[in-house]
Every structure is written in structure tokens, then in C-alpha cells.
Amino acid sequence: MDSGVDDEGFIRLDGVEKVFDVRKRTGFLRRERREVRAVDGLSFTVARGEMVGYIGPNGAGKSTTVKMLTGILTPSGGTLRVAGIDPARERTRLARRIGVVFGQRTTLWWDLPLIDSYRLAHRMYRIPDARYRENLDRCVALLDLGALLDVPVRQLSLGQRMRGDIAAALLHDPEVLYLDEPTIGLDVVSKARVRGFLRDLNAERGTTVLLTTHDLTDIEQLCSRVMVIDHGRLMYDGPLAGLHEAGESERTLVVDLERELPPIDAPAPARVVRVEGPRQWLAFPASASAADLVARVAAAYPLVDLSVREPDIEAVIGRMYAERAGA
Amino acid sequence: MGAGRLYAAVVAGGFRRYATYRAATAAGVFTNTVFGLILVYTYLALWAERPSLGGYDQAQAVTYVWVGQALLSTLAIGGGGAETELMERIRTGDIAIDLYRPADLQLWWLAADLGRALFQAVGRGVVPFAFGCVFFPVSLPGDVGTWLAFLVALGLAMVVGFGIRFLVALSAFWLLDGVGVTHLALLVGMFCSGMILPLNVFPGALGEVVRLLPWSALLQAPADVLLGEADPAGVFVFQAGWAVVLLAAGRLVQAAATRRVVVQGG
Numbered sequence: 397m398d399s400g401v402d403d404e405g406f407i408r409l410d411g412v413e414k415v416f417d418v419r420k421r422t423g424f425l426r427r428e429r430r431e432v433r434a435v436d437g438l439s440f441t442v443a444r445g446e447m448v449g450y451i452g453p454n455g456a457g458k459s460t461t462v463k464m465l466t467g468i469l470t471p472s473g474g475t476l477r478v479a480g481i482d483p484a485r486e487r488t489r490l491a492r493r494i495g496v497v498f499g500q501r502t503t504l505w506w507d508l509p510l511i512d513s514y515r516l517a518h519r520m521y522r523i524p525d526a527r528y529r530e531n532l533d534r535c536v537a538l539l540d541l542g543a544l545l546d547v548p549v550r551q552l553s554l555g556q557r558m559r560g561d562i563a564a565a566l567l568h569d570p571e572v573l574y575l576d577e578p579t580i581g582l583d584v585v586s587k588a589r590v591r592g593f594l595r596d597l598n599a600e601r602g603t604t605v606l607l608t609t610h611d612l613t614d615i616e617q618l619c620s621r622v623m624v625i626d627h628g629r630l631m632y633d634g635p636l637a638g639l640h641e642a643g644e645s646e647r648t649l650v651v652d653l654e655r656e657l658p659p660i661d662a663p664a665p666a667r668v669v670r671v672e673g674p675r676q677w678l679a680f681p682a683s684a685s686a687a688d689l690v691a692r693v694a695a696a697y698p699l700v701d702l703s704v705r706e707p708d709i710e711a712v713i714g715r716m717y718a719e720r721a722g723a
Numbered sequence: 724m725g726a727g728r729l730y731a732a733v734v735a736g737g738f739r740r741y742a743t744y745r746a747a748t749a750a751g752v753f754t755n756t757v758f759g760l761i762l763v764y765t766y767l768a769l770w771a772e773r774p775s776l777g778g779y780d781q782a783q784a785v786t787y788v789w790v791g792q793a794l795l796s797t798l799a800i801g802g803g804g805a806e807t808e809l810m811e812r813i814r815t816g817d818i819a820i821d822l823y824r825p826a827d828l829q830l831w832w833l834a835a836d837l838g839r840a841l842f843q844a845v846g847r848g849v850v851p852f853a854f855g856c857v858f859f860p861v862s863l864p865g866d867v868g869t870w871l872a873f874l875v876a877l878g879l880a881m882v883v884g885f886g887i888r889f890l891v892a893l894s895a896f897w898l899l900d901g902v903g904v905t906h907l908a909l910l911v912g913m914f915c916s917g918m919i920l921p922l923n924v925f926p927g928a929l930g931e932v933v934r935l936l937p938w939s940a941l942l943q944a945p946a947d948v949l950l951g952e953a954d955p956a957g958v959f960v961f962q963a964g965w966a967v968v969l970l971a972a973g974r975l976v977q978a979a980a981t982r983r984v985v986v987q988g989g
Contacts, residue, residue: 468981491824501816501819503823505740508740516736519725519732520729520825521825522725548743
């Protein structure tokens with residue numbers, strides 16, 4: 397496309413900062429000004445065609461980052477490029493090449509049939525007629541929108557509306573897609589459908605996807621790479637598997653004994669974390685072998701049943717935050 | 724060319740969005756008719772007491788009332804135009820979506836509001852106006868040219884009306900709660916547009932001033948064109964002048980607002 401755009405650094409942030417001035421009333425006319433660093437020296441690159449999860453707690457700076465990437469917020473410092481474009485300076489030009497989907501907001505025309513919003517997108521993005529029809533047909537087929545096109549958006553269910561919104565963001569073949577909580581509030585079936593569609597989109601069209609979510613299953617199923625942000629800083633950037641190590645995650649061995657017994661005397665570093673009647677929970681490092689632990693417990697105690705639970709990422713991230721906060 | 728088609732689509736969408744709500748339109752027609760009746764009887768009493776008040780005879784005064792009722796919702800003088808929605812979007816942060824679009828915020832909303840105004844003119848304006856013309860003595864022009872001039876003045880009034888209300892809406896970027904501003908805009912709009920009494924009734928400096936303010940481009944100006952009380956060319960210049968000034972001001976405020984924008988919510 398543009399000359400000077402390298403595919404490795406398709407999205408490139410270099411020491412990006414965003415400082416908000418917050419005024420607080422402290423007296424009748426007195427106001428205190430306070431600086432809030434929503435994003436603090438953020439640097440990362442995303443290659444063309446990558447699908448990256450961007451996670452962090454509320455107020456971590458995720459939305460602020462996305463707003464800067466789309467050009468509706470100007471960074472206070474640092475440089476930022478998307479497809480070689482400085483978003484804040486050329487918001488409209490960039491808008492033609494990106495798609496944005498919000499789980500909690502809609503870009504669709506609320507009072508009008510779904511198809512009207514697509515016709516508008518056709519004009520807005522100046523999509524060639526043939527291309528528009530092809531993309532619309534494809535989205536309608538894959539997202540199962542056929543029966544919904546003539547239904548006013550306000551009458552759609554949340555899952556239907558979400559699918560409608562995703563289609564609206566893709567009619568102009570965006571090179572980058574920002575997804576902000578695309579599965580929030582959806583039922584299991586709708587979630588699976590949205591994820592399946594996004595996976596195919598990324599695989600077939602090579603669309604670069606930045607996914608912000610609280611639902612870690614989204615990340616597990618879609619993203620090979622995950623970035624964790626907190627207090628405006630990047631805390632982790634790498635494969636999902638590595639996140640477990642970074643958070644020193646633990647697996648859990650759940651054992652059912654024949655009868656109630658005092659806590660199992662487990663070999664360190666494994667330890668009993670919970671006892672409930674004959675059932676006991678033992679935590680052990682995710683990197684350690686479960687077989688060894690099982691063998692030693694089975695040898696010394698009357699076992700009825702057992703299961704091993706994999707660590708959940710939510711807990712891992714929680715632990716990571718707690719650690720940094722303590723440090 | 725491409726941009727023209729986009730904004731034409733937005734106008735059409737604005738029209739159809741309002742056309743969706745038939746019950747609301749019917750209720751609006753009823754309200755405008757009743758409001759018109761109250762005003763007409765008040766005016767009839769007033770003009771019986773003071774014939775040719777403000778230079779209007781009784782039939783002109785009655786016509787003025789029904790033009791006013793036809794334009795009240797069309798020009799959203801009492802609120803309820805694009806600014807209501809825009810303020811809500813600024814408050815909730817949905818404005819972010821408008822800013823993500825490869826379109827100009829002001830032109831987009833102007834187009835949406837024109838679509839709304841065109842629908843309101845047809846859907847809510849025509850019936851009360853026709854009702855008034857049938858049941859009361861009115862003074863209507865006999866020549867097509869005056870009617871056409873009225874429509875031009877009406878079109879310009881729509882733009883001026885949007886220009887004022889866009890500025891009102893953008894205040895939400897700073898105030899976040901637009902209730903106070905909306906009430907103030909309603910009060911000023913009703914009085915200064917001549918919705919309560921024609922502006923040429925007001926004596927002295929007050930009259931001189933309100934007739935120069937942008938609100939007089941909304942109702943007073945098109946009404947005077949229809950009643951043959953003003954030179955259309957002069958009216959057009961007056962309206963177009965305010966339209967340019969207000970849209971330019973809106974553009975400046977929009978630039979300032981989006982520069983310091985703190986889009987609400989995550």
C-alpha cells in the first residue's frame with residue numbers, strides 16, 4: 397500500500413503518553429489541578445496480519461490507547477503510527493482503512509433497518525459497488541444476517557446487533573480492526589460464532605486485529621500474542637503460555653479421599669489450599685509434573701478420585717497485578 | 724461527488740428515521756394544532772384591540788400563527804432536533820463513534836438535521852397549516868414566486884436553526900450536563916424567533932435588536948416573505964449571513980472540542 401510502511405511495524409507506538417488534566421473542586425472557588433497519566437511511555441509494534449489480545453483491568457489505559465490509535469485522542473508525547481499514518485493528524489484518511497467495533501456501543505442506525513446502515517457505509521467509505529456487494533454477501537452468509545437486514549436495529553437482540561456491527565466494520569475491507577469487548581453480554585453460542593468469524597477473517601484476509609476484552613476465553617481462542625497493560629504501562633507482551641510463567645501460575649490437584657482426613661502432608665512446593673469434607677485441593681507450580689505429585693499422594697492416602705485443574709488466566713493476571721503493586 | 728452522495732444518504736436517513744415514529748408524529752400534529760388554536764384566539768383578541776399591530780392586519784396575524792405552528796418542530800425551535808441526540812451522545816461517549824467515521828462531524832449532523840426538518844415540515848407542518856387555512860381567515864400569496872421564495876427562506880432557516888443548535892449541543896463537551904443550556908436555548912428561541920409574538924410588534928431598541936439576532940431568521944424571516952412584508956433578496960442575504968457565521972463558529976468550537984475531547988466512558 398503506502399510506501400514506507402513496514403509490515404513488521406504496521407502498528408507502531410514509541411514512548412506514547414497521554415496525560416489528562418483532572419480538575420478537582422477543593423473549595424468554593426478553588427480547584428486543584430491534577431495530572432493523570434492514562435498511558436505512560438507505551439511502546440510496542442504489531443505486525444501486519446497479527447491478532448493481538450490487549451488486556452488489563454478497568455482504567456488501565458486500554459481504551460485510551462485505542463482512541464489514540466484511531467486518532468480521536470492526541471497523544472501528549474511519543475510517536476504513534478498505524479499503516480504509516482499519524483492517526484491524530486490524518487484521522488479521516490486513516491478511518492477509511494480501519495474498522496472499529498465496540499461491544500457496548502453501536503455504529504448502526506438505531507431506528508432504521510440494518511441494511512440502511514450498510515448502504516450508508518457504502519457511501520461513507522466510497523466502496524466500489526462490486527466490492528460492496530461481495531463483502532456484504534460474504535458477511536451476511538458468514539454472520540447469518542440474511543433474515544435481519546430488513547429489521548430495525550432497535551429490535552435486534554444483543555447477539556444479532558453485535559454481528560450486525562461487526563459486518564458494518566468490515567464492508568470497506570479494513571486493514572486493521574479494533575475490537576473492544578466484542579463478546580460482552582453474548583450467550584455461549586453467539587460468542588462462539590463471533591470468535592469463529594474473527595478467526596477466519598484473520599486467517600483468510602490477513603486483517604490485523606487488536607482485541608480488547610475482559611473475557612479471557614476470547615484471547616485463548618483467538619490470539620497467539622497477548623499484551624497486558626496496567627497504569628498505562630505494558631506489563632507483559634508475549635505468547636499466552638508465557639503469561640502463566642510471568643504470573644507464576646499454579647495448577648490445582650483436586651483429590652477425593654475415602655473419608656475426612658487432616659490436610660494432606662504434601663511434598664513442597666505443593667500445599668493444601670482448601671479442605672472440604674473428604675475433598676482436598678492442592679496447589680502446585682504449573683511447570684511441575686502432576687504425575688509425581690499424584691503418585692506420592694496415592695501412595696500415602698486412600699484415594700477415591702482425582703482431577704487436575706489448569707490455571708485460569710484471570711487469576712494469573714490478578715496475581716501479576718498484586719505482585720507489581722507490592723513491589 | 725462521493726461526499727455529496729454520503730450526505731444525501733444521511734439526509735435521507737434522517738428523514739426516514741423520523742418517519743418511523745407515526746404515533747409521535749400524529750401526537751405532534753395534534754399538539755401543534757391545539758397550540759395554534761390557543762395562539763390564534765389570543766392574536767384575534769389582540770388585533771381586534773390594536774388593528775394593524777406591528778404592521779400586520781388580522782388575516783396576516785392569523786397566517787403568522789399557522790406558519791409558526793408549521794415551523795415550530797421543523798426548525799426545532801422548542802428543541803428536539805439533532806442537538807438533543809448529539810448532546811446525549813456527547814454525554815454517554817457515543818460521540819466517539821461519530822468521530823471514528825471518515826466524515827465531517829458538523830456536515831454529518833447538518834445533513835441528519837435537514838432530513839429531520841424535511842420530514843417534520845411534511846409530517847408535522849402541513850396538517851396544522853392546512854387546518855388553519857381552512858378554518859380561519861388567512862392571507863396567502865397568489866403567485867408561485869412568493870411561495871418559492873418562502874421555501875428558499877425556509878431552507879435557509881433550517882440551516883440557521885441547525886447552526887444555533889449545533890453550538891448549543893457542543894457546549895455539552897464542557898458542561899457534560901446540557902439540561903440548563905437546553906432550557907435557556909428553548910426560552911431564548913421561543914421569544915427571539917417570534918414564536919410567541921411577531922418580532923415586528925416589539926417597540927424601540929428591543930425590537931431593533933431581536934430583529935437582528937439569528938433567531939429572527941427562523942420564523943420571522945420566512946413568514947415575512949410569505950406575507951409579502953419583506954423583500955426576499957434582503958431576507959436571503961440576512962439568513963445566509965447568519966448561516967455562514969454560525970456554521971463557521973460551530974466549526975471553530977468543534978475543533979476546540981475535539982482537541983480537548985475527553986470522550987466519556989470506556
